Amino acid sequence: MKLNLNIQPLNTWLTVKNEPLIISGPCSAETEEQLLTTAHLLAATGKVSVLRAGIWKPRTRPGEFEGIGSIGLEWLKRAKAETGLPIAVEVANAKHVEEALAAGVDILWIGARSTVNPFTVQEIADALQGHDVPVLIKNPINPDLQLWIGAIERINRAGITKIGAIHRGFSSYEKSSFRNEPMWELAIQLKTLCPELPILNDPSHICGNRELIPYISQKALDLDMQGLMIEAHIDPSTAWTDAKQQLTPAALAELADRLTIRDPEVQNEVSADKLAEMRKSIDKIDDILMQKLGERMSIVEKIGEFKRDNQVTILQVNRWDSILQKGHAFAKALKLDLNFTEKFLELVHSESIRKQTEIMNAGKADKGIAAEQHSELKA
Template sequence: MKLDLKIQPLDSWIKKTAEPLLIAGPCSAETEEQLVATAHLLAKTGKVSALRAGIWKPRTRPGEFEGIGSIGLQWLKRAKEETGLPTAVEVATAKHVEEALASGVDILWVGARSTVNPFTVQEIADALQGADVPVMVKNPVNPDLSLWIGALERINRAGITKLAAIHRGFSSFEKSAFRNEPMWDLAINLKTHAPELPIINDPSHITGNRDLISYVAQKALDMDMQGLMIESHIDPSVAWTDAAQQVTPAALSELMSHLTLRKPEIKSADFNDKLSQLRNQIDKIDDLVIQKLAERMQIVQKIGEYKKDNNITILQVNRWDEILQKRTAYGKALKLDSSFTEKLLELIHSESIRRQTEIMNKDAAVAENLTHA
């Protein structure tokens, strides 16, 4: 289902200094000297389109540095006057919105901790009524596409048409190399729902580690995201917040120089003909896969009925283990990733269990309906 968002193109509200679009700056504005000096170095690279800085910082626990506060808006104003870079800050309350707009901040963004709460998002949306300012919405902390979409819709309904999403990854209990799991499929799903919505990737918060930023940034560009937001500090080693994920302006410039910007399509008859042929092959195979899955589920139905007639439990652990081991080994021999094969099998198995459960409980459901008739 396509979202009914009224959106202006990204290049109508932010001028690209270079390709790809880059919004950069320190995680937190710490001192006026630190912010302004960083801004000058970023502007000097010729690669940054807007300066970002945290003014109000939502922290997990009290007692941590929670941002310099409103005075930082004046530092941003000075940085903008001296470098010409538009400025961007995170807002989490109506008061933040009012102060940021009054100080001439060019771009606002809604943070992940705010996106997760519809009450907070609505408060921000109400404060934005009548404003002509670009707003970017980060994905919620938890992997919930509906919350992300809902936040975008609330901001859009407040009259904000200069709108973009920021993909910054999602919290997960599973330990991995990333601070926040990218869960690329959710970002792709959002793009499917709203093809015209610009999505900007935040590799700093996804990785939590400056050494992985280039890897995630390149993958984001390969997936046709419209830009990057990367944290940069004049001296990350002494940063007051998120030191490990910030890079110096010089390192940022070097990183950007090594990224490859690919085109979403090539306007060439030969290329498009070849692509069309390959896609037609995929379509035919997909049709066969769906057909075979449907045939498999018909057999699953028969097995469920047989189990019911003979009073056999739905789950046969030994049989499931056998399927998992044999099919994973077969997939590996065919050059399929084992993790992919396991996930696919688990999804098919879950649907098989669901169908057989329906068969087992059919008589009980009919009896209950007759009782309430």
């Protein structure tokens, strides 16, 4: 089901100087000199369309640098006047919104720590009532698509139609090369639900280190994201926050030059016909896969009935181990990714267990409710 949002296309409210769209600037505005020097260097690259800087910095623990505060807005105003770049800041409450708008900030963004809290988002939405300012909404810290959608809807219902989303990755307990797991599938789901919603990628926060930023940036563009928000600093080694994930303006320019921009649609008619033919083949195979999954689940139901009638447990660990070993062997032979194969088998196995559990316990829930009602009547 598509989301019912009133959103203006990105190109109607933001001028992109050079594809891809890049929003860049320091993680934190530290000093006026640091911010202005960075801004001029970024503007000189010709690659940056919007200057960003953190003014108020929500930190995990107190005592860490929590942003320079409102004075940073004056520095940003000067940077805008001198470079001609629109400016963007993060807002986390109504007071931030009021001060940013009064300072002439062009774009606001809502951070992951705010998106996760509907009360905070609603406070920001209320403060935005009656204003025509673009708002970008980062995904929440935890992988919850509904929270992300809810934040977008709240801002949209406040009358804001210049809206975009920022995919910055999600927290995970699993060890990884990334600071925040990309979990691309959630961004893809959001795009599917609202195709007109511009989605930018924040490789700085996904990676947590500058070495991986080119890889994530290219992948984001290949997934048809509309642009990138990348942190840049005149001297990242001395940055007061997130030093490892910031680029120098020169490195940012080099990265932008090396990115490949691909069209979302095939332009050549002959090539388009060839692609359409291959997609038809995939559709046929998908139909067969779904049919076979349906046949498999029919047998699963019969197995569930057999186990119920013969008092056999649903799970047999040896059987599952056998399925995995066979799956790994097939994956290698067919040159399928082992991780993908295992996840696929786990999904199918999980659904099989769910169906068998349903069959094994059919009627028990109803009996339990009836017994409870009978007990209440007696009481």
